Amino acid sequence: MFGLADCNNFYASCERVFRPELNGRPVVVLSNNDGCIIARSNEAKELGIPMGAPVFKIRDIIEKNNVVVFSSNYALYGDMSHRVMMCLQNFAPEVEVYSIDEAFLHFEGMQLIDLHEYAAKITHTVKRNTGIPLSIGIAHTKTLAKVANHLAKKSKVKSGAFIIADEQQRIEALKNFEIDKIWGVGRQYAKFLKNAGINTALDFTKCNRNWVKKNLTVMGLRMWEELNGMPCHEIEPVPENKKTICTSRSFGNMLENYQTVEEAVSTYAARCGAKLRKQKSTAGVMLVFLHTNRFREDLPQYCKNIVIELPVPTNSTIELVKYAKAGLKAIFKNGFKYKKAGIIVSELAPQTAVQTNLFYEVDHQKHNNLMLVLDKLNNTYGRDTVRLGAQGYSKRWTLRQEQLSPCYTTSFENIMTVKC
DNA sequence: TCTGGGGTCCTAGGACCC
DNA sequence: TCTGGGGTCCTAGGACCC
Numbered sequence: 001m002f003g004l005a006d007c008n009n010f011y012a013s014c015e016r017v018f019r020p021e022l023n024g025r026p027v028v029v030l031s032n033n034d035g036c037i038i039a040r041s042n043e044a045k046e047l048g049i050p051m052g053a054p055v056f057k058i059r060d061i062i063e064k065n066n067v068v069v070f071s072s073n074y075a076l077y078g079d080m081s082h083r084v085m086m087c088l089q090n091f092a093p094e095v096e097v098y099s100i101d102e103a104f105l106h107f108e109g110m111q112l113i114d115l116h117e118y119a120a121k122i123t124h125t126v127k128r129n130t131g132i133p134l135s136i137g138i139a140h141t142k143t144l145a146k147v148a149n150h151l152a153k154k155s156k157v158k159s160g161a162f163i164i165a166d167e168q169q170r171i172e173a174l175k176n177f178e179i180d181k182i183w184g185v186g187r188q189y190a191k192f193l194k195n196a197g198i199n200t201a202l203d204f205t206k207c208n209r210n211w212v213k214k215n216l217t218v219m220g221l222r223m224w225e226e227l228n229g230m231p232c233h234e235i236e237p238v239p240e241n242k243k244t245i246c247t248s249r250s251f252g253n254m255l256e257n258y259q260t261v262e263e264a265v266s267t268y269a270a271r272c273g274a275k276l277r278k279q280k281s282t283a284g285v286m287l288v289f290l291h292t293n294r295f296r297e298d299l300p301q302y303c304k305n306i307v308i309e310l311p312v313p314t315n316s317t318i319e320l321v322k323y324a325k326a327g328l329k330a331i332f333k334n335g336f337k338y339k340k341a342g343i344i345v346s347e348l349a350p351q352t353a354v355q356t357n358l359f360y361e362v363d364h365q366k367h368n369n370l371m372l373v374l375d376k377l378n379n380t381y382g383r384d385t386v387r388l389g390a391q392g393y394s395k396r397w398t399l400r401q402e403q404l405s406p407c408y409t410t411s412f413e414n415i416m417t418v419k420c
Numbered sequence: 421t422c423t424g425g426g427g428t429c430c431t432a433g434g435a436c437c438c
Numbered sequence: 439t440c441t442g443g444g445g446t447c448c449t450a451g452g453a454c455c456c
């Protein structure tokens with residue numbers, strides 16, 4: 001059996017762990033730059049606040065109902081996520097961390113006498129140890145476990161668990177399960193399937209196999225098989241290395257000045273370097289992009305990217321920043337108000353297998369040694385403690401985060417305060 | 421005034437090979 | 439009027455996930 005453990009309203013719940021007086025009150029968490037709603041407590045959902053809504057469009061709901069608003073605090077959520085995942089490791093031989101707030105558990109080889117009891121024990125323990133409420137769905141395939149998890153959340157049973165163990169339960173669960181809630185059915189497929197008269201998960205499982213493959217590709221076919229109880233997706237306890245890495249941000253304010261954009265882009269390149277080194281990869285190709293604010297139809301628009309082939313694959317921040325700056329120089333045009341820029345690195349390869357270039361003069365060993373020290377310092381004392389001059393000091397481009405909570409669990413000062 | 425930031429996989433079609 | 443039969447690799451675009 002597979003279990004899917006999914007934290008309830010994760011970001012909002014993280015904030016509440018350290019502000020227990022907010023229990024029972026509507027809480028929302030915003031995206032970067034305090035732009036959109038990306039997490040809601042149950043009370044906020046009941047007020048009809050939609051997921052993804054730009055916050056300025058629902059300002060009146062927020063004020064009228066005294067909704068508590070937080071900027072996103074990924075240092076906090078990342079650390080809380082880690083605690084939840086560590087706790088889940090104790091309950092199954094194989095655990096796959098699927099996202100910041102979700103994990104698949106594979107109960108392979110376990111003699112589970114009473115699944116309900118065991119699932120309830122998991123949710124209870126995670127809540128007790130971390131403060132985070134959890135729902136868990138258990139079934140014979142990952143896709144069915146996803147369905148079960150949805151039903152666990154919907155039914156609001158105290159244990160937070162829902163189990164699809166036999167054929168009758170499977171049919172019962174799928175009978176009223178809306179097609180667009182299935183894992184793997186997005187907006188386009190939902191529209192297509194509804195047009196074809198397929199409205200529930202059960203309808204879908206009764207479709208002709210070839211028809212499914214023809215119209216929804218092999219992805220759809222796997223979905224169909226999994227919903228019919230035949231596992232296609234295995235558990236992946238060890239995460240694969242990334243094949244592309246992207247660092248991009250919208251700026252807190254629109255930027256016109258070249259120097260300022262260059263500082264931002266250099267910082268994104270440095271961040272890509274750190275991510276590459278973390279998974280022991282080098283990048284062979286870099287893409288730099290830049291664009292104006294597409295929502296401001298009253299302003300002139302500009303959107304451009306450039307692809308740079310690196311002469312020798314690298315993960316050195318010094319080199320990556322150099323190429324990022326060159327790329328930016330090639331695409332930057334004066335006279336526009338820029339809103340967002342980013343770096344995407346690809347053609348990733350293991351850093352142990354770099355094909356060098358006879359005519360390239362960079363001393364890679366020297367760079368590697370330097371990066372090792374740089375990472376060590378920044379991991380210990382905080383991001384960008386040591387950085388390239390190109391990344392700047394002005395911070396005129398940084399995020400807007402007006403409702404940021406303290407990093408309760410990761411900031412040195414906070415931890416000391418709590419202990420005292 | 422204010423609109424997020426990451427990723428993956430699959431397919432069709434074109435260019436090229438023999 | 440008639441125009442072979444295999445392949446591979448690459449890319450853009452479209453779908454999906456959190």
